[in-house]
Amino acid sequence: MAATAASASLCFPANGNRPTFRIGSSVKLFKRPLRLTLRSDLDSNVSDMSTNAPKGLFPPEPEHYRGPKLKVAIIGAGLAGMSTAVELLDQGHEVDIYDSRSFIGGKVGSFVDKKGNHIEMGLHVFFGCYNNLFRLMKKVGAEKNLLVKDHTHTFVNKGGEIGELDFRFPVGAPLHGIRAFLTTNQLEPYDKARNAVALALSPVVRALVDPDGAMRTIRDLDNVSFSDWFMSKGGTRKSIQRMWDPVAYALGFIDCDNISARCMLTIFSLFATKTEASLLRMLKGSPDVYLSGPIRKYIMDRGGRFHLRWGCREILYDKSSDGGVYVTGLAMSKATQKQIIKADAYVAACDVPGIKRLLPKDWRESQFFDNIYKLVGVPVVTVQLRYNGWVTELRDLERARQLRQAAGLDNLLYTPDADFSCFADLALSSPEDYYLEGQGSLLQCVLTPGDPYMPLPNDEIIKRVTKQVLELFPSSQGLEVTWSSVVKIAQSLYREGPGKDPFRPDQKTPIKNFFLAGSYTKQDYIDSMEGATLSGRQASAYVCSAGEELVELRKALALSELKDAETSDELTLV
Numbered sequence: 230m231a232a233t234a235a236s237a238s239l240c241f242p243a244n245g246n247r248p249t250f251r252i253g254s255s256v257k258l259f260k261r262p263l264r265l266t267l268r269s270d271l272d273s274n275v276s277d278m279s280t281n282a283p284k285g286l287f288p289p290e291p292e293h294y295r296g297p298k299l300k301v302a303i304i305g306a307g308l309a310g311m312s313t314a315v316e317l318l319d320q321g322h323e324v325d326i327y328d329s330r331s332f333i334g335g336k337v338g339s340f341v342d343k344k345g346n347h348i349e350m351g352l353h354v355f356f357g358c359y360n361n362l363f364r365l366m367k368k369v370g371a372e373k374n375l376l377v378k379d380h381t382h383t384f385v386n387k388g389g390e391i392g393e394l395d396f397r398f399p400v401g402a403p404l405h406g407i408r409a410f411l412t413t414n415q416l417e418p419y420d421k422a423r424n425a426v427a428l429a430l431s432p433v434v435r436a437l438v439d440p441d442g443a444m445r446t447i448r449d450l451d452n453v454s455f456s457d458w459f460m461s462k463g464g465t466r467k468s469i470q471r472m473w474d475p476v477a478y479a480l481g482f483i484d485c486d487n488i489s490a491r492c493m494l495t496i497f498s499l500f501a502t503k504t505e506a507s508l509l510r511m512l513k514g515s516p517d518v519y520l521s522g523p524i525r526k527y528i529m530d531r532g533g534r535f536h537l538r539w540g541c542r543e544i545l546y547d548k549s550s551d552g553g554v555y556v557t558g559l560a561m562s563k564a565t566q567k568q569i570i571k572a573d574a575y576v577a578a579c580d581v582p583g584i585k586r587l588l589p590k591d592w593r594e595s596q597f598f599d600n601i602y603k604l605v606g607v608p609v610v611t612v613q614l615r616y617n618g619w620v621t622e623l624r625d626l627e628r629a630r631q632l633r634q635a636a637g638l639d640n641l642l643y644t645p646d647a648d649f650s651c652f653a654d655l656a657l658s659s660p661e662d663y664y665l666e667g668q669g670s671l672l673q674c675v676l677t678p679g680d681p682y683m684p685l686p687n688d689e690i691i692k693r694v695t696k697q698v699l700e701l702f703p704s705s706q707g708l709e710v711t712w713s714s715v716v717k718i719a720q721s722l723y724r725e726g727p728g729k730d731p732f733r734p735d736q737k738t739p740i741k742n743f744f745l746a747g748s749y750t751k752q753d754y755i756d757s758m759e760g761a762t763l764s765g766r767q768a769s770a771y772v773c774s775a776g777e778e779l780v781e782l783r784k785a786l787a788l789s790e791l792k793d794a795e796t797s798d799e800l801t802l803v
């Protein structure tokens with residue numbers, strides 16, 4: 230099969246250089262939204278996490294802030310930065326957000342290329358337990374922007390064999406989960422039995438009665454890989470290969486031998502205790518329209534300001550007479566323009582490579598900041614392939630080859646048999662921007678581990694992925710790729726390997742007026758959209774609770790600047 234009729238590529242290097250972007254020939258955009266889904270409202274069918282749930286994952290609504298109004302500068306317009314901004318604006322503060330990129334959303338960002346194609350940083354799926362993110366989406370009026378998928382996790386094996394972990398059951402948690410694992414056809418009976426034993430011996434069971442206690446036990450398992458933990462409880466290598474590796478890759482872009490048991494069990498404990506936690510949702514269309522767009526509008530309607538293409542190059546700081554360090558400003562630049570910005574509080578809502586570049590070298594003397602350098606980002610490559618037919622339509626060859634009506638599997642798809650661990654046909658799952666009349670599937674495939682693919686040219690990547698798609702769906706023989714894109718992120722999520730959790734920094738730092746946010750920072754969820762949103766809530770809470778102190782610092786700084794100015798005047802006179 231010919232690799233591409235048209236292609237686009239984007240590379241986000243870890244070194245902070247500007248991404249390169251190349252577009253091939255044109256794609257026509259005749260859009261007709263499909264009416265595929267009945268349920269999109271977040272008000273129904275979402276587990277009530279506030280009942281019998283780990284408190285850290287679902288903090289209560291913040292109290293109304295009564296302190297002095299603060300001016301806050303946020304570096305990073307990803308979900309963490311925007312979540313921080315929303316919370317701070319709701320508390321009456323003044324907020325400016327800076328991002329070195331030309332678009333907002335960070336890793337869940339997307340933009341439209343010159344030919345009208347939506348280019349996403351990666352495939353994004355929303356678990357039913359994303360309470361902080363759902364809360365944010367409701368706040369900004371985006372609660373109708375998610376499409377609910379069938380409550381089953383689908384595995385596509387070589388040759389088009391479908392395996393299911395099917396949670397559709399009239400009785401909810403934990404019975405629906407027990408049934409899903411006992412009846413899954415993704416595992417052989419022997420592996421399935423051993424799998425059940427391992428899960429029965431896990432802290433997931435304790436989560437049913439004592440969610441906070443279970444979360445503590447799960448945290449204590451951070452030093453162990455999921456494979457080591459699972460096998461020690463009787464699980465088999467085959468279960469890991471056929472079911473758990475694709476899930477681990479989808480969650481953290483690394484396999485079960487490399488991912489910490491904490492990371493996996495955090496999710497499973499929610500799946501076990503909350504009926505809807507394992508229910509998947511996807512955006513109606515692209516993130517720029519259906520996620521970041523509404524958040525941006527909310528922020529701007531409340532006076533928040535975005536400053537795109539403004540990168541923070543340096544954190545300026547000083548020491549007070551009592552030896553404490555405080556930030557005096559941020560040195561920003563946009564192409565050849567430069568400026569120093571000042572605020573009462575500074576929030577760095579960066580990704581892992583971003584924060585490592587930004588922190589002043591001297592600050593590494595503090596263990597708190599030095600720990601961040603023990604975190605490493607995982608490379609990931611996302612490929613989009615547009616076809617002239619319906620690739621995942623396995624049953625009806627004729628339907629797969631017509632272009633009048635969308636056909637195929639409308640859900641997130643995992644696979645143990647390709648270099649991409651998870652994928653989806655966006656023309657079906659997020660049709661508003663991706664279904665195009667007269668065209669077929671738009672597969673979005675996440676290549677994990679991304680390392681071997683990073684140095685490859687795009688044509689080679691497309692060729693390899695296309696070949697593997699055909700091996701998964703032999704019925705798609707003869708369909709052709711009409712457009713493709715490749716996005717490489719050299720350092721994406723932090724590698725949630727064993728023993729890494731203690732190195733995640735709190736949002737409150739040893740520096741009074743400097744805070745952190747970001748999915749990699751300390752919060753009870755994994756590195757994800759939910760984690761990023763939660764980190765923003767936590768950062769905002771810290772800023773608010775330091776309100777009085779920050780205003781004192783502002784006054785002290787103003788006084789010392791005045792004194793400096795007087796001294797320099799005196800010197801001039803002399």
Ligand SMILES: Cc1cc2nc3c(=O)[nH]c(=O)nc-3n(C[C@H](O)[C@H](O)[C@H](O)COP(=O)(O)OP(=O)(O)OC[C@H]3O[C@@H](n4cnc5c(N)ncnc54)[C@H](O)[C@@H]3O)c2cc1C
Binds near residue numbers: 353540587718749758
């Ligand atoms: C391919 C892929 C698939 C994913 N799939 C899912 C999924 O299905 N479900 C899920 O929940 N999560 C998923 N994630 C994870 C999720 O996207 C991230 O965890 C989350 O978006 C991180 O948000 P953040 O705001 O913490 O960081 P980011 O989104 O990385 O935002 C950081 C921002 O800071 C900016 N920045 C950094 N340094 C500077 C500087 N010096 N000056 C100015 N700006 C700066 C960057 O440009 C960036 O915009 C996926 C991630 C990827 C890469």
